[in-house]
Amino acid sequence: MKFPALAGLLLLLGTAPAAGQERPDIGGSLYNGIGQSTATASVGGAAALPATRFPCRACHGRDGAGGREGAAPPIRGSDLFRATPARPAYDAASLRDALEQGRTPDGRLLASLMPRYAMDDQTFAGISAYLARLDSLQRRGVHPRAITLAVAVPPDNAATARRYAKALQAALDELLGGQPIHGRKIAVALLAGDSASILAGTEDAVAVVGLAPSTRLDVTAFTDRQVPVLFPLFPLAGSEDTTIVRGLMADRQDALRAIADRLASNKATAVTVIDAPGCGDDAGSFAAWFPGAGTRYTLSRLPLPGDHPRDVLLLCPDRRMARRILHDLPASSRIYGLAGELLSSAEAGRHHLVLASPEASLVSGAAPGHIVDVHARTVARLLVSALTSAGRDLDRTSLVAAIGTVRDAEAQLDYASDALNGTAIVSFIETKPR
Numbered sequence: 467m468k469f470p471a472l473a474g475l476l477l478l479l480g481t482a483p484a485a486g487q488e489r490p491d492i493g494g495s496l497y498n499g500i501g502q503s504t505a506t507a508s509v510g511g512a513a514a515l516p517a518t519r520f521p522c523r524a525c526h527g528r529d530g531a532g533g534r535e536g537a538a539p540p541i542r543g544s545d546l547f548r549a550t551p552a553r554p555a556y557d558a559a560s561l562r563d564a565l566e567q568g569r570t571p572d573g574r575l576l577a578s579l580m581p582r583y584a585m586d587d588q589t590f591a592g593i594s595a596y597l598a599r600l601d602s603l604q605r606r607g608v609h610p611r612a613i614t615l616a617v618a619v620p621p622d623n624a625a626t627a628r629r630y631a632k633a634l635q636a637a638l639d640e641l642l643g644g645q646p647i648h649g650r651k652i653a654v655a656l657l658a659g660d661s662a663s664i665l666a667g668t669e670d671a672v673a674v675v676g677l678a679p680s681t682r683l684d685v686t687a688f689t690d691r692q693v694p695v696l697f698p699l700f701p702l703a704g705s706e707d708t709t710i711v712r713g714l715m716a717d718r719q720d721a722l723r724a725i726a727d728r729l730a731s732n733k734a735t736a737v738t739v740i741d742a743p744g745c746g747d748d749a750g751s752f753a754a755w756f757p758g759a760g761t762r763y764t765l766s767r768l769p770l771p772g773d774h775p776r777d778v779l780l781l782c783p784d785r786r787m788a789r790r791i792l793h794d795l796p797a798s799s800r801i802y803g804l805a806g807e808l809l810s811s812a813e814a815g816r817h818h819l820v821l822a823s824p825e826a827s828l829v830s831g832a833a834p835g836h837i838v839d840v841h842a843r844t845v846a847r848l849l850v851s852a853l854t855s856a857g858r859d860l861d862r863t864s865l866v867a868a869i870g871t872v873r874d875a876e877a878q879l880d881y882a883s884d885a886l887n888g889t890a891i892v893s894f895i896e897t898k899p900r
């Protein structure tokens with residue numbers, strides 16, 4: 467297993483909540499069901515609920531092109547303010563009627579699946595403006611002769627990001643030799659500065675690629691602004707929305723499942739699960755998620771009771787906390803966990819560690835090398851393939867959708883069978899005490 471190649475990345479895996487997230491605008495909040503909105507919504511005459519429970523996006527799609535749920539029609543400004551064979555053009559007053567009363571400009575009542583919203587003037591102005599912006603929001607970074615992909619340079623992981631951007635550019639040059647795809651050259655833009663200027667820079671990018679682990683900028687900092695995040699350098703959580711996020715290594719849920727399988731195959735019958743404040747709730751949930759046939763899980767607070775347990779599970783996304791706990795665990799225990807959380811805290815030769823590592827699977831395959839370079843070469847192939855199949859009529863949503871059709875034999879990725887990551891393969895890194 468290639469420790470040095472992974473070490474730089476794993477140093478920053480494990481996170482505190484990302485700062486620097488601004489509140490999305492009032493219309494974007496209502497459309498996407500993010501944050502707060504004062505509007506309410508009612509479906510089929512039922513009691514009114516907060517409108518963010520019924521985000522427009524769920525039925526009309528992130529891009530407003532329609533068709534996600536039932537026969538939800540397209541509702542971009544360019545669709546609504548134009549007459550169709552089925553109805554006259556909307557204006558502000560008739561749009562408000564449609565949202566509040568469910569009535570179209572020609573007086574037809576919309577199907578009851580379309581919620582009836584109640585909103586103040588400010589919220590209505592916000593949602594109309596957002597619908598009008600949907601087209602341009604979708605086409606960010608797509609120019610007549612170029613496509614701009616962004617690599618963000620988080621201040622707390624700048625070296626990794628800069629190295630990544632170079633590697634990606636080199637890999638794209640090698641694959642394409644500067645040739646355009648459907649008439650557009652692929653440009654890689656580096657977004658540096660503080661969190662706010664990085665986020666502002668995404669306004670001119672079709673997607674953020676190869677995001678480096680950072681405690682300042684996480685995936686949602688971008689997706690809340692409708693910027694797709696493609697192939698971060700760290701495992702995703704597993705619950706991300708595949709219409710705006712794609713990864714290329716197994717996610718945290720896959721890794722946890724792999725640990726449960728490993729415990730079973732190691733015939734660990736009694737597992738002590740560390741339950742420490744500050745380490746999140748996964749310890750308590752693990753046994754319920756992955757009930758092992760022959761494995762009994764016992765939640766245990768620190769310090770551990772006198773008898774040294776044989777098998778210990780430590781899940782702790784806060785790396786500083788993880789380091790402290792690991793230091794106090796007996797050398798005689800076999801400690802299971804995630805490489806991203808524990809590897810950088812491991813004291814050489816002191817513990818017996820069994821660490822699930824989606825990252826290691828990436829570099830242990832057919833193409834060894836430094837993880838940043840292997841990752842960048844893989845991403846270049848995936849992007850070229852997706853951009854080629856997405857066609858000339860490209861936007862953010864169609865690019866992310868096109869990844870769903872990609873198969874890459876070399877990296878064993880198949881997005882038709884695993885939509886989020888293309889793989890669920892998890893390697894293990896095992897260190898034995900000297």
Ligand code: HEC
Nearest residue numbers: 520521522525535536537538539541564570576577579580
């Ligand atoms: C639960 C699914 C759902 C949600 C959530 C939803 N819609 Fe709809 N919407 C529909 C369906 C289905 C129709 C088509 C109904 C029909 O034609 O009878 C529709 C129709 C519309 C229409 C009429 C379009 C036309 O061409 O006449 C507009 C405008 C609209 N929705 C806007 C919104 C907005 C804005 C939101 C969020 C604030 C939203 N919808 C949330 C399902 C939904």
